[in-house]
Amino acid sequence: MLLCSCAKVRVVHVLRRPLLLVILALPAFLLAAKPAPMAISIDALEGSAKLDAVIDRVVESQRAVRTLQADFVQLKHSELLLEAVESSGIFLFRAPNLVRWDYRRPDQMVVLFADDTVTTYHPRQERAERLKVSGKQRRFVRVLAGTQPLDDLTSSFAVTLADPGGDEPYRLTLRPVTSMLKKRLRAVEIEVDRTLFLPVVVEYNEADGDSTRYEFNNMVINSPIDDSQFHLDLGAGVRLQTLDASSGVG
Numbered sequence: 001m002l003l004c005s006c007a008k009v010r011v012v013h014v015l016r017r018p019l020l021l022v023i024l025a026l027p028a029f030l031l032a033a034k035p036a037p038m039a040i041s042i043d044a045l046e047g048s049a050k051l052d053a054v055i056d057r058v059v060e061s062q063r064a065v066r067t068l069q070a071d072f073v074q075l076k077h078s079e080l081l082l083e084a085v086e087s088s089g090i091f092l093f094r095a096p097n098l099v100r101w102d103y104r105r106p107d108q109m110v111v112l113f114a115d116d117t118v119t120t121y122h123p124r125q126e127r128a129e130r131l132k133v134s135g136k137q138r139r140f141v142r143v144l145a146g147t148q149p150l151d152d153l154t155s156s157f158a159v160t161l162a163d164p165g166g167d168e169p170y171r172l173t174l175r176p177v178t179s180m181l182k183k184r185l186r187a188v189e190i191e192v193d194r195t196l197f198l199p200v201v202v203e204y205n206e207a208d209g210d211s212t213r214y215e216f217n218n219m220v221i222n223s224p225i226d227d228s229q230f231h232l233d234l235g236a237g238v239r240l241q242t243l244d245a246s247s248g249v250g
Contacts, residue, residue: 042054042057043163043194050161050163051159051160051161054161054170054172054192054197055159055172057197058192058197058199060197061196061197061198064222065093065095065221065222066094066095066222067092067093067094067095067221067222067223067224067225068091068092068093068219068220068221068222069090069091069092069093069219069220069223069225070090070091070216070217070218070219070220071088071089071090071091071216071217071218072088072089072090072091072101072214072215072216072217073086073087073088073214073215073217074086074087074088074103074212074213074214075212075213075214075215076210076211076212076213077210077211077212077213078210079208079209079210086106087103087105087106087107088103088104088105089101089102089103089104089105090102090104091216092225092229092230094225094230097113097114097115098113098114098230099112099113100112100113100229100230107122107124108122108123108124109121109122109123110123110232112230112232114230114231116132116133116134117130117131117132117133118130118131118133119131119232121232121234121238126235126237126238126239127238127239127240127241128232128234128238128239128240128241129240129241129242129243130240130241130242130243131243131244131245132242132243132244132245133245134245156176156177156178156181157174157175157176157177157181157188158174158175158177159172159173159174160172160173160175161173167194168194169191169192169193169194169200169201170191170192170194171189171190171191171192172189172190172191172192172199173187173188173189173190174187174188174189174190175187182207183207184206184207185204185205185206185207186205186206186207187205188202188203188204188205189201189202189203189205190202190203198219199216200215200216200217201213201214201215201216202214
C-alpha cells in the first residue's frame with residue numbers, strides 16, 4: 001500500500017504556454033546529478049517535511065547539471081488511437097537552454113529547442129516546422145529542461161508525494177490549481193529514483209483523457225556533447241514552414 005503525503009506543501013507554477021511546448025518539453029524536467037549525502041534520512045521523515053526534502057534534493061541535483069544524455073521511451077494513449085503508440089530514441093540536453101529529442105522508432109523525427117526557436121524535422125518526409133517562441137516561453141522550456149529549479153515556481157500546481165517503500169521510486173503528483181491549466185491538464189506523475197533522486201518516469205495526463213508517458217534509461221550526466229548535435233542542417237530539398245508564437249502569449 002502506498003504511504004501518501006497529501007498536504008499541499010509545495011505549489012508549482014507553470015506559465016500559460018502552447019500545449020505543444022508542454023508536451024514536448026515536459027520530460028526534460030528529469031535532469032539531475034549524482035546524489036549528495038544527507039544528514040537526516042528522507043525516509044525517516046513524514047508528511048510535508050518528507051515532500052519538502054524530496055523536492056529539495058531534486059532541486060540540488062538540477063542545479064549541478066551541465067549536460068545530459070539518455071535513452072527514452074514515449075508511450076502515447078489517445079481516444080483517437082486504436083491502441084497505444086510507443087516511440088523511442090535519444091534525449092540530449094546542454095545548459096542553459098539546448099534540448100534535443102531524436103526519435104528513432106517507429107518513425108524518425110527530431111525536435112530541437114535552441115534559444116528562441118523550436119524546430120521539428122521529419123527527415124523521411126523532407127519537411128520541417130520552425131516555431132519562434134517568446135521570452136516567457138523560453139523560460140518555461142528551461143523549467144521543463146531542469147535548468148529552472150522547482151523551488152523557483154509558484155501558485156499553479158499542488159504537489160503530493162506517495163512512497164511505496166523498498167527500492168521503488170518516490171512518486172510525485174502535480175495537479176493544476178488554476179482554471180486555465182485545468183482545462184488542458186489533469187495531472188503530471190513523476191517517479192523519482194530514491195537513491196539518485198533522479199526522475200526516471202514522467203507521465204503527462206491531459207484533461208480530455210489522453211496521456212503521454214516518458215521513461216528514461218542509461219543516463220549520462222555532465223559528459224561533453226558536440227555542438228553539432230544542437231544544429232540541424234535541413235538542406236535545400238526540405239520543405240520548411242516557419243511560425244511565430246512569440247507575441248500575444250502569456
